Amino acid sequence: MEQAVCDINHLAECLVQSGVNRDLANLLLSLGGAVLVATVPLVTVLFLILTERKVAARVQDRLGPNRVGPFGLLQSVADAVKMLTKEDITPNGADKFIYNLAPIISFASVILIWAVIPFTPLHIGADLSIGILYFVAVASIGTVKIMIAGWSSNNKYALLGAFRTIAQLLSYEVPMVLALLVPVMIAGTMSMQEMVQVQGGMWFLFMAPVAAVMFFIANLAETGRAPFDLLEAESEIIAGYNIEYSGFKWGMFMAGEFIHAFTACLLAAVIFLGGWWGPGVEQVPVLGFLYLGLKTAVVYLLALVIRSTVPRVRIDQLMTLNWKWLVPISVGNVMITAFLLQVVKLLGLQPQSGDLLAALPQTIILLLGNLVLVAIVVQALRNQGRAQRLADEAAKHDDEQTAIVAVGD
């Protein structure tokens, strides 16, 4: 009998040949893979926190952490050690079981997303045929954690934070999922790996720029980043839902939040920026890690710069932005894309192969549709601005009239 190759890709065969039950071998491999995939975000978060602090510091003309280790690289490790030795306080009247469960859910809900992310053509946790739906389902567990954390803390600020968060996270899930419909429609698949493979010719960013921007904005809100950081507005409700937490439970909330922000950027890179595609990736699949990492870094730095430059919005503005702008635009975007895909089909311009030239006609048609949508939105914004300006002038005019009458008296 032929000896199977005993490398990392054929480990299951290797184990079976050395006398292990096949089911057990599969289970062991799943376990090993799961531990490996789940460790990546754990290690990443240490550097994410440092990156975030450094970028924020540079924007504010400071140096940021630079004392612990070279370039302050070990700052997060020092913070973690400090958190380990902090006293863990459970406030009076808190619902103990739920109170302790919330930080665990917070972290678990984010790690679970990593199971379906394709890192390279070969390396993916599980290539589910409903990968996108899995992401939507798992990401909404994050809403539950904030609700139970705020509710069980027995603190009015925590409760206020939970209320705001629920309103915000529920609302912004709608444009996010509507934006995800567009790539699903173009690719004709919900599997993450196939979604990336389809983008071999052209990234979805160019076929669906409006959907990409919607996904980015909605994810800023979903991860509670400024300008949508109402859920933990320090100046308004102290820290919102995690006000009563201390020690490592608080650390789990923070870590979960940082990884969530990073994971959202990772998903944006996978779904809209072509994931692991890059020069030479078909010959050397491991390069996929590098390309995906670079694309994610670009999106993440954009989110960081936005976070440290834009002021916080008010809750009524937040809701207006979502329900009166983002949701109608997303619905319009889905319908325009659907119509144009039928036009592409009627003209027979569907991409037949996976290279740039084949994807170009479809891309141009979809891009034009998106430009029309952008033009309509800009016109609507201008109309809104003009109405606002006229109302302001009328109010000012009224004030002047009143003042003249007052002087005349």
Next chain:
Amino acid sequence: MAVLNEWAFIGVFFSIAWVFPFLPILGARLLAPRKPNSIKQSTYECGVETVGDTWVQFKVQYYIYGLIFLVFDVEIVFLFPWALAYNQLDMFGFFSGLLFVFFLFDALIYAWRKDALEWV
């Protein structure tokens, strides 16, 4: 078999994902000091003692947003299979999708006209 393996991986991943955040919290429990007293555990709010019950009735606005969200969430669940099979649909498929979205979108317009989207 391959499909089943993918889901077995998700099953294993679910258990791992719960264990990973649990371990450091357990470790902190062993390492960190624990000397609770009633002042330390009291609720901290505005620098004065907390007044009244925390778990109060809340603004109905949140509930209305929840309802509108529900309309759209259910709509999206039905739209995903439509989007997935869209390559195989023709113009009729597009118009049925348009009609479906229109019927649910006018729920939003109704809520908008009824001022349910104003934060008061």
